Amino acid sequence: MRASEYRAAVAVTGLSTADIEQLFEVDLATHQALAAGDLAVPPAVALSLLLMLVTNTNAKSARILVAANHPSRSKAA
Numbered sequence: 001m002r003a004s005e006y007r008a009a010v011a012v013t014g015l016s017t018a019d020i021e022q023l024f025e026v027d028l029a030t031h032q033a034l035a036a037g038d039l040a041v042p043p044a045v046a047l048s049l050l051l052m053l054v055t056n057t058n059a060k061s062a063r064i065l066v067a068a069n070h071p072s073r074s075k076a077a
Helices: 003-013 017-024 028-036 043-054 059-068
Strands: none
Touching (some): 003 028, 003 043, 017 028, 017 043, 017 059
16 A cells, blocks of 8 residues: 555545554554655555445444454543
8 A cells, every 4th residue: 555545545534643543553653654655554554444445434433343352442432
């Protein structure tokens, strides 16, 4: 996934910076580096974003799904 595709996928899914940090366990600097193309988008992140797009999963639903599968985050949703 290219940086432009990453930025587009983030925009279309409606993910905020806080969502990106929570869902992919990255900090702001990493998110910015991915968006700028300074870092390669990890395959798991690319796949997750593509699956969100294909299944029409929005940011709120993604947070709920991640929290449901991660006991320490169950209060985050």
